[in-house]
Structures are given as structure tokens and as C-alpha cells.
Amino acid sequence: VQLQASGGGLVQAGGSLRLSCVTSGITFGDYAMGWFRQAPGKEREFVAAISWGRDLTYYTDSAKDRFTISRDNDKNTVYLQMNSLKPEDTAVYYCAAMPTYSTADPREPAGYGYWGQGTQVTVSS
Numbered sequence: 001v002q003l004q005a006s007g008g009g010l011v012q013a014g015g016s017l018r019l020s021c022v023t024s025g026i027t028f029g030d031y032a033m034g035w036f037r038q039a040p041g042k043e044r045e046f047v048a049a050i051s052w053g054r055d056l057t058y059y060t061d062s063a064k065d066r067f068t069i070s071r072d073n074d075k076n077t078v079y080l081q082m083n084s085l086k087p088e089d090t091a092v093y094y095c096a097a098m099p100t101y102s103t104a105d106p107r108e109p110a111g112y113g114y115w116g117q118g119t120q121v122t123v124s125s
Helices: none
Strands: 002-006 009-012 017-024 031-038 045-050 057-059 067-072 077-082 091-099 119-124
Touching: 002 091, 017 031, 017 091, 017 119, 031 067, 031 077, 045 067, 045 077, 057 067, 077 091
Parallel strands: 009 119
Antiparallel strands: 002 017, 017 077, 031 045, 031 091, 045 057, 067 077, 091 119
16 A cells, blocks of 8 residues: 655745645545644644545644645545645645544544655745
């Protein structure tokens, strides 16, 4: 199983980035997908999640109205469009997969069985 995250980089405050996470080795449609991030010295925190059928999305308060999570089940890929970026968005961003039968809260990392390697997002002021 592989989750390959990409799209990170250095951007000025107010700019945008689009993260992608391509999966392999899993039946993509059997998984809800999430994005988490971890800044230096801080715990990993939830950013956004999307159900397998794209009918449910979840966002942390800081991401609402600025970030959009989406998925393409034909391409086995989940995306995170990030707009109006702020310096406090600087972190390593991880994608993760949670089986649809899980009853875990998609906003908690414990329910995710597979994780990508992370992609660095740096927002300069």
C-alpha cells in the first residue's frame, strides 16, 4: 500500500497550493480519505476529510472557507486545495486512508490505517 503526497512548496501568505495524494494497493472507493498536518514541535492535527462517496466532508475550523478537499475515485487520488494561506499553515501535510466500515471519528488520526509520507508546506509572511 502506498499513499504518495505531493504539491507542497514555499508560497507567500495569501497564496494557494494544491496538494495531491495518489494511492495504490488499496481499493480507493472503500476508504474515506483525510489530510492531517504537523508543525515543528506540535502534535499532528486534523485538516480535512472526505467520505468515499464524496457526500460528506469535514474541516477543522481554521481550514473552513479556505481549503477544499476533493477526490477522484477514477484516479485513486485525493486533493486538498488550499487558498489564502497563512504562515500558521506551515507544516508537513499527510494524507491518510480510513476504511469505510470504520466507526472512528474521521477527525481523529487513530481511525486511519494507512498514511502517506508527507509533503512540506511553507508559507512566508
